[in-house]
Amino acid sequence: MTGPVVLTAFEPFGAWETNSTIEVVAAAARRLREAGYVVRSRVLPVDLEEAAPALEQALAGEPPSAVVCCGLSGRARCVHVERVALNVADFRIPDAAGRTPKGEPVIPGAPEAFLATIPVHRIVATLADRGVPAAVSNSAGTYLCNAVYFHALRATRRDGVPALFLHLPPLPGAAETAAARDPSAADPSAAMALELQVEGVVAVAESLIAGHPAD
Numbered sequence: 001m002t003g004p005v006v007l008t009a010f011e012p013f014g015a016w017e018t019n020s021t022i023e024v025v026a027a028a029a030r031r032l033r034e035a036g037y038v039v040r041s042r043v044l045p046v047d048l049e050e051a052a053p054a055l056e057q058a059l060a061g062e063p064p065s066a067v068v069c070c071g072l073s074g075r076a077r078c079v080h081v082e083r084v085a086l087n088v089a090d091f092r093i094p095d096a097a098g099r100t101p102k103g104e105p106v107i108p109g110a111p112e113a114f115l116a117t118i119p120v121h122r123i124v125a126t127l128a129d130r131g132v133p134a135a136v137s138n139s140a141g142t143y144l145c146n147a148v149y150f151h152a153l154r155a156t157r158r159d160g161v162p163a164l165f166l167h168l169p170p171l172p173g174a175a176e177t178a179a180a181r182d183p184s185a186a187d188p189s190a191a192m193a194l195e196l197q198v199e200g201v202v203a204v205a206e207s208l209i210a211g212h213p214a215d
Helices: 020-034 051-059 120-129 144-157 174-181 194-210
Strands: 005-010 039-044 066-072 079-082 084-086 102-104 113-115 134-137 163-168
Touching: 005 020, 005 051, 005 144, 005 194, 020 039, 020 066, 020 163, 020 194, 039 051, 051 144, 066 144, 066 194, 079 120, 079 194, 084 144, 113 144, 120 134, 120 194, 144 163, 163 194
Parallel strands: 005 039, 005 066, 066 163, 079 134
Antiparallel strands: 079 163, 084 113
């Protein structure tokens, strides 16, 4: 019997009145439960101080079989599989509490970065096999997505739990709306259908559970 699958999304932020990762993760969780998996899904606050405790609650208890954290990228046209999380918080826009750290550590005294222990190119190939456009990304940014990924990799590597962060594109039409509010927030043409995004999250979770040999 495998442990639960942990899926996380984020609350809305900045120019985004809604965050489509909530809808994607909810649908992916339903798919995985229908397939017989136990799933813990959480919507994390866009708050540097509150996001980590919320993630820790999702990871508490029986060790997960896989952790897939999802964030919204306003310029993505495919699923970005993140390779690295930096120990740096450097915000272009405030978080929900109004914080705008500039070059501060996510966790003081922790390593400068954590690399994913999963072979990210093979995950991209798995997604391609499922008809989901994807690419390896070498920067999760320096906002909340990166901070949560840093916490997730730090927490899961102790128990050898496979964890990845996926940056997901906006749903069709959402980037155009966000760009009208803040041109720096989105590429108006960035989009991916909900069904493809859900398929991508499910495929990654199942791949992590099945296991991958190291590169």
